Amino acid sequence: QVQLVESGGGLVEPGGSLRLFCAATGTTFGIDEMGWYRQAPGKERELVATSTKGGNTHVVHSLKDRFTISRDNAKTTVSLQMNSLKPDDTALYYCYAEDPYKYWGEGTQVTVSS
Numbered sequence: 001q002v003q004l005v006e007s008g009g010g011l012v013e014p015g016g017s018l019r020l021f022c023a024a025t026g027t028t029f030g031i032d033e034m035g036w037y038r039q040a041p042g043k044e045r046e047l048v049a050t051s052t053k054g055g056n057t058h059v060v061h062s063l064k065d066r067f068t069i070s071r072d073n074a075k076t077t078v079s080l081q082m083n084s085l086k087p088d089d090t091a092l093y094y095c096y097a098e099d100p101y102k103y104w105g106e107g108t109q110v111t112v113s114s
Helices: none
Strands: 002-007 010-012 018-026 034-039 046-051 057-059 067-072 077-082 091-098 102-104 108-112
Touching: 002 091, 002 102, 018 034, 018 091, 018 108, 034 067, 034 077, 046 067, 046 077, 057 067
Parallel strands: 010 108
Antiparallel strands: 002 018, 018 077, 034 046, 034 091, 046 057, 067 077, 091 102, 091 108
């Protein structure tokens, strides 16, 4: 059993930056993959970035110049650094983890406006 809690979302102006955090608790020793999805209003949930316990990281091609994913196995956390934010980045951002069952956080809202 794994529980995931996201934090760090908020309202930011275009061109600004945010850093999202996700903490895993419970039976975390079996977790391999952790990462982030996002879902904008009226759109499907889409993959943003992934990481493995062994240190591999991947950000989808369309976001890799602006987003960075980081993993801390000792703290069982994963973070997402988002720079040069655009209004189209507005979405509910979800953390996930697999052990190999996929667990989801409840999401943290990112709004890019003004």
